[in-house]
Amino acid sequence: MKVNTLTIGLLLFSVVSYACSCSYGTLSTKLNSFDNIFTAKVVKVLEYHSNSKQAKKIEVEFLEKINFKYNSNIIYFSEPSGICPIPNPKKDSEWLFYINISEENKLIISECNPSVNLKNKRAKDDLSKLKILNNLRKENLESLSFYESNLSFFQSDFSRSKYYEFDNDYGLYEVVFDNNLSSVNKITVKKGLGDKFDEKIMSYFKNRFNLKLRSNVKSLVDDNFKLRVLVWKTK
Structure with missing residues (x-):
């Protein structure tokens, strides 16, 4: 019985582990895919998702604009599903952001977004x-x-x-x-x-x-x- 329970547990773990696959592509692909690419410092986390430490809305201070088509310093984050990773910037952290404009005319980051903290060696x-x-x-x-x-x-x-x-x-x-x-x-x-x-x-x-x-x-x-x-x- 213990063996069967362990097997089921491993199968469930495997399903969860491999349910999400984020592919970010090359840098030229990213440059062609995102209308807004910039570095910024997080000034304030304005709102969190319910019962979560995941940021829902932040205010940023621009550091450098690489590709920019929408002049707003407010960034929104989709609610995480718990399956795929989603960036979660903290106050005073500095990030390289990749964002497109949503249908609501907002800068929104969803799961599997390649935005990265500038402390990351590759950033x-x-x-x-x-x-x-x-x-x-x-x-x-x-x-x-x-x-x-x-x-x-x-x-x-x-x-x-x-x-x-x-x-x-x-x-x-x-x-x-x-x-x-x-x-x-x-x-x-x-x-x-x-x-x-x-x-x-x-x-x-x-x-x-x-x-x-x-x-x-x-x-x-x-x-x-x-x-x-x-x-x-x-x-």
Whole structure:
């Protein structure tokens, strides 16, 4: 009987644990997906959800605006379901916010939102990268999507899992495929990271990268398709 009870408990735990899957996408995806991206300090928590320590309404002081279309310093939070995570800023904390305007014409954050406390080690790196992406978009690249990679992947260990600190620089490469998307016709270095790394990066996309296996990239393909590769430099 104890075994059966334990089994049921584990099954229930598994259902709850895997019921929510938050996918935030690349930074260029976030920049294209959110109308309001900015850093701000929480001045006051104006309201909490009933019987909860989860913020429902906060007032913020803007620090830096990356992408901003709605000039309000009041942010609302959806009621948490208890399944998926939702940001819960505290007074005096500083955050990198990603928000869209709701139908009620409010800045509302819901579950699985990628907003992050600036104390998070990756947040400041992401902020620097977002500025670079925003500048690229302003340079008549606003309609372009980028295939983002990390320079560490082109090192000898080809590791993606470990966190590598951003070096505040990037490389930009344009890869042109043949009509069948099976091989590379040409690679143009728009902004290089030095001959050593440029050679490794171009070699990878010529010889090892298979566009047909990447459905997220294939969805971007049109008659004039060019894969624009953004490689973040790491320390």
